Amino acid sequence: MIDLRVELxxxxxxxxxxxxxxxxxxxxxxxxxxxxxxLGGIAIKSATPKERFGNPTPRIAETPSGMLxxxxxxxxxxxxxxxxxxxxxxxxxxxxxxxxxxATEEDYVEVxxxxxxxxxxxxxxxxxxxxNVKHGGIGLGTKPELAAHVTKMAKEAASKPVYVKxxxxxxxxxxxxxxxxxxxxDGLVLINTLMxxxxxxxxxxxxxxxxxxxxxxxxxxxxxIRMVYQVAQAVQIPIIGVGGxxxxxxxxxFLNAGASAVEVGAxxxxxxxxxxxxxxxxxxxxxxxxxxxxKEASGRSFRDE
Amino acid sequence: xxxxxxKILSNIEIAKDIWKMELQTGLAKMAKPGQxxxxxxxxxxxxxxxxxxxxxxxxxxxxxxxxxxxTLQMTKMHDTIDIFGPCGNGFPIEDRDVLLVGGGVGVxxxxxxxxxxxxxxxxxxxxxxxxxxxxxxxxxxxxxxxxKVQIATMDGSVGTKGTVLDAIHEQKISTSFVLACxxxxxxxxxxxxxxxxxxxxEARMACGIxxxxxxxxxxxxxxxxxxxxxxxxxxxxxxxx
Numbered sequence: 001m002i003d004l005r006v007e008l009x010x011x012x013x014x015x016x017x018x019x020x021x022x023x024x025x026x027x028x029x030x031x032x033x034x035x036x037x038x039l040g041g042i043a044i045k046s047a048t049p050k051e052r053f054g055n056p057t058p059r060i061a062e063t064p065s066g067m068l069x070x071x072x073x074x075x076x077x078x079x080x081x082x083x084x085x086x087x088x089x090x091x092x093x094x095x096x097x098x099x100x101x102x103a104t105e106e107d108y109v110e111v112x113x114x115x116x117x118x119x120x121x122x123x124x125x126x127x128x129x130x131x132n133v134k135h136g137g138i139g140l141g142t143k144p145e146l147a148a149h150v151t152k153m154a155k156e157a158a159s160k161p162v163y164v165k166x167x168x169x170x171x172x173x174x175x176x177x178x179x180x181x182x183x184x185x186d187g188l189v190l191i192n193t194l195m196x197x198x199x200x201x202x203x204x205x206x207x208x209x210x211x212x213x214x215x216x217x218x219x220x221x222x223x224x225i226r227m228v229y230q231v232a233q234a235v236q237i238p239i240i241g242v243g244g245x246x247x248x249x250x251x252x253x254f255l256n257a258g259a260s261a262v263e264v265g266a267x268x269x270x271x272x273x274x275x276x277x278x279x280x281x282x283x284x285x286x287x288x289x290x291x292x293x294x295k296e297a298s299g300r301s302f303r304d305e
Numbered sequence: 306x307x308x309x310x311x312k313i314l315s316n317i318e319i320a321k322d323i324w325k326m327e328l329q330t331g332l333a334k335m336a337k338p339g340q341x342x343x344x345x346x347x348x349x350x351x352x353x354x355x356x357x358x359x360x361x362x363x364x365x366x367x368x369x370x371x372x373x374x375x376t377l378q379m380t381k382m383h384d385t386i387d388i389f390g391p392c393g394n395g396f397p398i399e400d401r402d403v404l405l406v407g408g409g410v411g412v413x414x415x416x417x418x419x420x421x422x423x424x425x426x427x428x429x430x431x432x433x434x435x436x437x438x439x440x441x442x443x444x445x446x447x448x449x450x451x452x453k454v455q456i457a458t459m460d461g462s463v464g465t466k467g468t469v470l471d472a473i474h475e476q477k478i479s480t481s482f483v484l485a486c487x488x489x490x491x492x493x494x495x496x497x498x499x500x501x502x503x504x505x506x507e508a509r510m511a512c513g514i515x516x517x518x519x520x521x522x523x524x525x526x527x528x529x530x531x532x533x534x535x536x537x538x539x540x541x542x543x544x545x546x
Contacts, residue, residue, distance in 0.1 A: 025516035029534065032306065032514075045518075053521075053529055060509045060519040062351045062375075067511060074518045074529060217350055269512040270345070270352060272389065273308060 002283035003293035006040065006261045008238050009186040010123040010161035011095045013040035013261055016251065016294050017279050020242050020263035021045055021099035021125060021165075022071065026085035027092070030272060038276050041095035043189075043263055044085070046127050048101050049110045051077040055132060056209035061198045066217025066244070067266055068196050070132045070210035073101050078111045082118055090120040097163070101127040105140070105150045109157040116159040123160050126151065126185075129167030129192035131214045141167040141192075144179035151183035161186035163240065168223055169195050177231040189240045189263065190231060191224045216266040218244040225257045232258020233302050246274065248281035252289065255297040306514065307332065308389045314364060316383055320442035322371040323410070324380055329364050332390055336360045338417035339396035339486075339505055339538050342367065343513040345387035349375045352389065354510050354533070356486070358413035359420070368413035368442075392513050393537045396484050396503060402428040404480035404502075405452070406469050406495060408487025409435060412443050414505060418484060419452050430480050431455070434469040434491065438462040470494050483541065493546050502541045508532040522546070 004015035019030070021043040027036050036042065054074030061068040075081065089096050098121045102108045108126065115121050128141035128150055140146045147164070154162050164180045166173060168191040177188055193214025198207040206212075224243025232239055241259030245251060246267045254262045267274045282294075291297045311330035319325045332342065336357050342365065343352035353375055359366035371377050396418045403422050405415040412433055419429045429452040435441050437460045447454045456464030457472035465472035469491060483502035485495050492504045508520035515534025522530050523545045530536060530544065 023512075023517065025518075029512075029514045029516045053523070053527075054518060057519075057521065058509045059521075060351075060511045060517075062349060064350075066350055069511065069517070069519060071518045074521065266350075266511070269517060270350060271308070272512070272514060 002286045002291070003295070004282060006294055008260055011041060011097070013095055015040040015279050015282065016255070016261035017275050017282070018043055018097065018240065018261060018263045019268055019275055020265035021127070023265040023268045026081070027089055030268070033272050034276050037093040038279055039094045040261060041097055041122075042089070043097040043099055043125055044089070046073045046075055046099045046101040046130070047078040047081050047111050047115070048073055048075055049078055049107050051075070051080065058207060058209055059213075061207045061213065063196065063198065063215060063217070063219060066215055066219035067269075068198060068208060068213035068215055069193070070208045070213035072132045072210065073130060078114045082114065086118055086120050095122045096120050097123050097125050099125045099127050099165070100154070101130060103133070105153050108150055108154050112154055112157045121160065123186070124154065124158055124162045125189055126154050126162055126164045127192070129165050131167070131169060131193060131195040131212065132210055138167050138169060141176070142170050144176050147176050148179040148183035151180040151185050155184040163187040163189050165189035165192055167192050168220075168227060173227050174230050174234045177235050181235045181237050185237060187238045187240065188231065188235065189242060190228050191220070191243050194220050194223060216244070218246055220244045221250065225253060228254060228257040228259050229301055232299055245278075248278050248285040251278060251282060252285050252297055255294060256299070256301045258299045258301065260298050306390055306392060308387070310385050311388050313383055313386055316380065318380070319368070321439045323368060323440070323442050324371070325358070325366060325368050326379070327364050327366045328386060328388065330388060331363070332388065333360055333363050333365050336365060336391040337395035338398070338421055339414050340391040340393045341537065342388045342390035343392060344379070346375045346378050346382070349378065351511055352513060353379070354392065354513055356414040356505070357391065357417060359417050368410075370410040389513070392533060394535070396505065396538050398422065398425070399482070400425065401482055402480050404430045404432065404473075404478060404483045406483055406485040406487065406491070407431070407433050408469060408491040409440065411485070411487030411505070411507070414486050415484065416443060416446060419447060419450055423451055428480070429453070430478050432457065432469045432472050432478065434458070434472070434487065436460065468494065470498065489546060496541055496546065499541055503538045504541050504544065505538045506532050506536055506544070508537070
């Protein structure tokens with residue numbers, strides 16, 4: 001019997017598979033397809049203090065082995081999420097991670113304060129890495145001192161563990177990871193999307209209305225694996241790995257690289273059943289490579305054997 | 306909605322760059338006119354949303370235009386195809402006569418819609434707009450169903466020279482209830498002339514099920530609507546184009 005359980009700050013995951021924020025809405029659409037209680041957890045779509053419509057369309061462009069998105073943190077605001085989304089999620093036996101976003105540090109604090117007394121939310125995921133908003137987002141996530149400061153403020157406001165989702169659009173992700181660890185982060189989520197762009201040959205102009213977008217999908221998996229591998233050796237806090245996962249083999253690769261759990265993003269769009277499929281396959285894959293548990297596989301790539 | 310590997314019964318070109326594919330699939334039993342299916346086209350990453358043209362007992366017909374590498378690849382598929390759906394809300398089937406207006410590759414979903422209105426004993430006027438003669442398709446199929454069909458071409462090579470609205474005016478079609486699918490300028494023009502009816506929109510999508518917020522439009526009170534889940538069919542005066 002392979003042990004899929006993962007214990008992380010605030011999160012008792014029955015398995016390491018978590019749909020990534022922005023790729024799963026608030027679960028309602030996928031709940032029509034399968035039982036959300038199968039999932040280790042769910043990272044729900046970003047919450048900001050007020051409603052945001054997001055960017056103009058087109059917001060989506062396909063790329064080789066992936067896609068660009070420039071949604072722009074569309075959401076109805078934290079109050080609406082508390083009223084209309086969280087009660088639905090409370091019906092399921094899965095760990096809810098609230099992704100928190102904003103334009104200023106105060107925005108992050110405001111969202112966290114409002115979510116603190118929502119028992120369904122087990123942990124926060126600080127989104128300081130969205131490449132598609134002009135203020136906040138990635139602006140806070142690309143400089144170690146700014147990332148550390150917003151992490152510190154979030155930690156002071158939060159009554160639950162804070163994970164910080166980092167941007168790959170930096171020269172040295174290890175430096176940022178260490179800074180947010182020092183500022184008190186309970187864990188890291190690596191990585192958000194890579195900033196990219198496409199041009200429409202018919203018009204000669206950018207395809208996305210926002211000009212640039214975030215690249216996700218299998219195209220970014222090697223970048224994510226490299227960053228998890230580097231950061232895992234430099235910090236003591238756990239890492240949730242994300243970027244281009246489509247299979248249980250990919251999950252094992254992230255575990256070996258140093259992740260404790262994973263998030264599955266864009267593949268939910270391609271195969272809406274991908275998460276339950278991975279959860280079903282994972283014990284077989286772990287067994288095939290000689291692991292008795294998820295924990296055993298984590299960090300093997302840099303462990304002395 | 307469900308995912309299925311469907312058998313391709315046929316896949317043929319019916320007009321310049323316009324292809325018709327028939328699929329044997331259990332999704333046929335669940336489908337409504339105006340809905341769409343999400344099609345996997347290896348090696349491309351995202352599924353392609355394609356509207357349902359006709360619902361048969363255990364098969365679905367789709368019609369698609371070669372617009373890029375993905376739809377070109379679809380013309381080479383002959384065995385099986387991974388589909389997901391049916392997605393979206395579809396056209397309402399109301400108890401009244403209807404004017405169906407289609408432009409270019411927006412024509413296909415109107416066909417099953419016409420069948421259902423005719424089946425209920427209603428008069429179905431059809432106005433189809435194309436750029437030129439070479440791109441006309443499905444005129445005969447609508448006629449064979451028993452619809453009154455008018456054609457508009459931008460170059461005047463067939464029917465009324467000009468837009469679908471030019472044809473509607475020229476033929477003095479007075480049906481007040483319109484269902485339409487086609488290019489944005491056509492839908493905007495219809496919005497100015499009609500108060501009753503529904504428009505089906507096209508959009509770049511990622512998930513196709515309402516989760517990603519990639520394909521939103523606004524309603525008249527500035528709220529976001531998802532083309533894939535709240536649409537693709539919207540009340541004609543409630544969506545901002």
